[in-house]
Amino acid sequence: MTRLFPIIAVLVLGATMTAEPAAALSSVRIETSTPSPDLGSTFEVQIIADFTDPILGFGLDLDFDETELSVVAPPTIGPDWFGVFAPDGDGLAGLAGGAGVLGTDVLLATVSLSADDAGLALLGLSITLDDLTEGFALIPTGFDAVSFTGAEVQISPEPSTSLLLTLGLVALSARSRVVGRRAHA
Numbered sequence: 042m043t044r045l046f047p048i049i050a051v052l053v054l055g056a057t058m059t060a061e062p063a064a065a066l067s068s069v070r071i072e073t074s075t076p077s078p079d080l081g082s083t084f085e086v087q088i089i090a091d092f093t094d095p096i097l098g099f100g101l102d103l104d105f106d107e108t109e110l111s112v113v114a115p116p117t118i119g120p121d122w123f124g125v126f127a128p129d130g131d132g133l134a135g136l137a138g139g140a141g142v143l144g145t146d147v148l149l150a151t152v153s154l155s156a157d158d159a160g161l162a163l164l165g166l167s168i169t170l171d172d173l174t175e176g177f178a179l180i181p182t183g184f185d186a187v188s189f190t191g192a193e194v195q196i197s198p199e200p201s202t203s204l205l206l207t208l209g210l211v212a213l214s215a216r217s218r219v220v221g222r223r224a225h226a
């Protein structure tokens with residue numbers, strides 16, 4: 042039995058080394074137009090994909106806390122697709138013609154969001170399993186395995202205009218102190 046162990050270990054190691062390399066996974070990520078939107082402002086979220094296989098169509102969900110963020114307008118679907126009906130009403134679905142879409146930095150959709158609450162807000166991507174219109178459809182059938190990467194934004198409580206006003210007042214008061222000292226000299 043003890044003699045068998047090294048033989049089994051060598052066999053397992055050999056099998057691992059000769060195994061086919063795992064296929065690269067398609068990935069989908071979020072890029073935001075700003076990392077720190079002001080409270081009450083609108084900013085854009087781009088959903089971008091790197092595909093390792095041609096994709097015929099996609100459907101997904103953009104996830105966030107609705108007390109922190111809200112969708113301003115229906116999403117704009119990327120130029121490689123035409124927008125199709127999404128049963129959940131979020132508009133995040135597109136179809137490609139012919140040979141599908143393959144490659145890196147493929148824009149899926151752009152979503153305008155309103156920053157509604159100060160603090161850190163997380164953005165995620167997901168697929169609802171029982172929604173048959175969601176997923177990344179391969180040619181001719183089946184769905185691609187996709188990894189998702191979310192993003193975060195830090196919503197600034199202080200609108201930048203009031204910050205500039207504060208800085209202006211500080212500069213003004215420093216100047217008046219200098220003028221005051223000169224008058225006393």
Ligand SMILES: [Ca+2]
Nearest residue numbers: 101102129131
């Ligand atoms: Ca959806």
